Amino acid sequence: MLAEIDVAIIGAGVIGLATAREISQGKKEVFVFEKNRTFGLETSSRNSEVIHAGIYYPEDSFKAKLCVEGKNLLYKLCDKYNIAYKKSGKIIVAADENEINWLKELYEQGGKNGVKDLTLLSQTELKKLEPNIEARAGLLSPSSGIFDSHSLLKFLYSQAREKGAEFVFNTEVIGVGKAGTKYEIQIKDRDGISAFVTHVVVNCAGLNSDQIAQLTGIDIVKSGYKLHYCKGEYFSLDSKYKNLISRLIYPAPEQAGHGIHWRQALDGRVLLGPSARYVEEIDYTVDKTHKQAFYDSVKKFLPLVELEDLEPESAGIRPKLQGPGENFRDFVITHEEEAGFPGLINLIGIESPGLTASLAIAKYVSGIMS
Numbered sequence: 001m002l003a004e005i006d007v008a009i010i011g012a013g014v015i016g017l018a019t020a021r022e023i024s025q026g027k028k029e030v031f032v033f034e035k036n037r038t039f040g041l042e043t044s045s046r047n048s049e050v051i052h053a054g055i056y057y058p059e060d061s062f063k064a065k066l067c068v069e070g071k072n073l074l075y076k077l078c079d080k081y082n083i084a085y086k087k088s089g090k091i092i093v094a095a096d097e098n099e100i101n102w103l104k105e106l107y108e109q110g111g112k113n114g115v116k117d118l119t120l121l122s123q124t125e126l127k128k129l130e131p132n133i134e135a136r137a138g139l140l141s142p143s144s145g146i147f148d149s150h151s152l153l154k155f156l157y158s159q160a161r162e163k164g165a166e167f168v169f170n171t172e173v174i175g176v177g178k179a180g181t182k183y184e185i186q187i188k189d190r191d192g193i194s195a196f197v198t199h200v201v202v203n204c205a206g207l208n209s210d211q212i213a214q215l216t217g218i219d220i221v222k223s224g225y226k227l228h229y230c231k232g233e234y235f236s237l238d239s240k241y242k243n244l245i246s247r248l249i250y251p252a253p254e255q256a257g258h259g260i261h262w263r264q265a266l267d268g269r270v271l272l273g274p275s276a277r278y279v280e281e282i283d284y285t286v287d288k289t290h291k292q293a294f295y296d297s298v299k300k301f302l303p304l305v306e307l308e309d310l311e312p313e314s315a316g317i318r319p320k321l322q323g324p325g326e327n328f329r330d331f332v333i334t335h336e337e338e339a340g341f342p343g344l345i346n347l348i349g350i351e352s353p354g355l356t357a358s359l360a361i362a363k364y365v366s367g368i369m370s
């Protein structure tokens with residue numbers, strides 16, 4: 001007979017970790033399976049570490065609701081457990097009349113989403129706050145900030161373990177099949193292939209979450225679960241640019257991202273990015289030839305930047321449900337009971353603002369599990 005557990009979480013990124021911490025209280029036997037040697041080595045450590053306010057997303061979408069709730073939970077948790085953060089605020093800048101109109105729309109959208117502290121800034125007001133920024137107008141979001149996401153990952157991991165969750169690293173889930181009212185999971189580790197049975201499966205497999213859903217027998221094309229990879233590169237700026245700007249500065253968003261933004265990390269590094277480009281493969285190298293495009297984009301709002309001061313930095317890959325040219329897609333966070341898979345919870349397309357929303361996502365998952 002195969003060994004039996006209560007809950008199998010697939011993936012130890014921020015979503016798997018937060019979920020393990022949230023549901024491990026009580027008598028549940030929770031196991032987290034991670035193919036890498038430790039937690040948080042993929043998208044959860046390849047991002048901007050921005051705590052988003054929740055402005056951009058359609059009202060009542062998961063992205064809007066869980067971002068706003070998650071932001072508040074995250075600031076509280078950082079305060080309580082001394083995780084470093086800076087509520088620096090953020091300004092979205094407009095370069096022309098079209099973008100000014102778009103800022104007004106964003107202001108309205110933010111308000112509908114519960115982000116009530118936004119202020120539209122005239123050119124003069126913007127100059128007073130950020131003298132080095134060139135733009136026609138701005139939208140100030142005081143509740144946006146940056147934080148130490150690595151400390152959050154470590155904290156969630158140790159709390160989940162304290163609450164009884166077991167972590168199984170270097171172990172890839174290669175099969176998920178229905179076994180009566182339960183699921184048989186096949187795993188591959190250094191010793192080969194083995195199997196066990198679980199009552200609940202929580203699919204937090206990030207860039208592979210659509211493939212895990214497919215393994216269960218769900219048609220990912222029909223269900224709209226097929227992921228597209230969208231790469232975001234970062235360039236760093238010379239340290240002479242340190243402390244030139246106090247807030248996060250975002251331009252008008254691109255179709256697939258929030259635009260190449262300016263950020264000074266908690267350790268003082270000045271970073272530009274991420275860009276947004278659909279790719280077929282997972283490859284984290286930064287293409288040096290993209291330097292000019294970064295420069296052109298940033299030069300518009302920061303004229304004093306020089307091309308030779310940019311250096312390739314790092315990259316991350318967004319697990320996007322929205323393909324090139326397609327409309328907004330929300331996170332998929334669903335108990336697949338109605339599709340005939342009771343006990344299977346899929347989290348697919350957890351791109352930005354997934355880090356900000358992680359604690360709220362975990363609470364939501366806990367709610368739909370019971």
Ligand SMILES: Cc1cc2nc3c(=O)[nH]c(=O)nc-3n(C[C@H](O)[C@H](O)[C@H](O)COP(=O)(O)OP(=O)(O)OC[C@H]3O[C@@H](n4cnc5c(N)ncnc54)[C@H](O)[C@@H]3O)c2cc1C
Nearest residue numbers: 011013014015035044047048050173206232316354355356
């Ligand atoms: C460029 C970029 C910038 C971003 N910036 C921000 C930001 O500033 N603010 C914000 O809120 N969000 C941001 N995000 C989004 C945020 O990083 C993600 O939403 C979040 O990290 C997703 O976490 P996750 O746990 O779902 O995925 P991951 O961190 O990718 O974790 C999934 C885990 O599942 C494991 N796994 C996959 N398949 C298997 C398998 N078969 N068996 C076992 N394990 C498996 C993987 O190894 C991985 O560790 C950004 C994302 C990108 C790409």
